[in-house]
Amino acid sequence: MYSSVIGGIILDPCMMVIRIDDHMVHRGHGVFDTATISEGCLYELDAHLDRLLVSASKAKIDTPYPRETLRSILIQTTAASGCKTGSIKYWLTAGPGDFLLSPKGCSGPAFYAIVTAATTSASSLQSREGVKAITTSVPMKHPFFAGMKSVNYLPNVLAVMEAEERGAYSSVWIDEEGYVAEGPTMNVAFITKYGELVLPAFDKILSGCTAKRLLALAPKLVESGLLKSVKAARISADEARQCTEMMFLASGLPVMPVLSGTVSLLVMDKLAK
C-alpha cells in the first residue's frame, strides 16, 4: 500500500490503514480508479490515471502531487508488492480533517494505493463459458455522478447483490427512456444481427477504459470482415434483446460474454488475440 498521509510505501498489512477522519471515509468525498497488473505490467495505466484526475476535478478534490509523481508512485508500489497478476486500486480524497461536511477543515488532499493479487481462475472460466445478467431494479445514478468514479458505489453494490440473489453474475441499468446504460462495474456491448458492434454512448455512464480500447481496436474486425461497423450510440432495451451477442467490458474481465440465448464466442476470441 502507498499512503501520502504516512508518506511512503507500506509492506506490513497491519499498517495498511486509512484514518477514519478522512473525508472519504465519513462523507464519501473521494474518487478512485484501478489498473490491471498483467505479467508484472500495468495495463492502460495512463488512461486510468487520466480518468482519476477527471473524476477528482469533478469532485473538487486536488491532488497532493503532480500527475507524473502519482504515476511513479503507482509503478513503484506495484514493483514493491512483487505482484505479477492482479490489480492496483488508488484513491484521491479530500484528506483527514474534522468530521464536518465541508472539507474546509481537512489538512489537504490524500492519495492512497493498494495492490491486490488476482484470487481465482473462476473469471477466466466464465469468460469462456459466459455469464447471466439481469436488469436491475436499483435506481440508476444521475449522469453527473455516474460520469465520475467516486467512492459512492452503494447503488452499484446493491445492483450486483440483486444479480447474485437472482443467480446472475451481474446486472444492467436501463435508463428512464428505455436505453441500456451500464453494469455496476462494467460497460456493455452488443453485436446486432447485422454484425454491428454497438456500445451505449457515454453521456449518462462511466467512460470505461476497456470500452474505449474496444472502440479503438474493433475497426480491425471491420477491415477483416468480421464486423459490419463499430459505434457508440443509444441502444434501447428492445433493440438489445434482438442482438445476437452481448458482453460485459471492464478492466478486470476484460471481455465477458453474456448468455442471453445463444452467444457465439467468435468475436470475443478474435479480440482477445
Ligand SMILES: Cc1ncc(COP(=O)(O)O)c(C=O)c1O
Ligand atoms: C460503473 C462502471 N462502469 C464501467 C466500468 C468499466 O470501466 P473500465 O473498463 O475502465 O474498468 C466500471 C469499472 O470501473 C465501473 O465501475
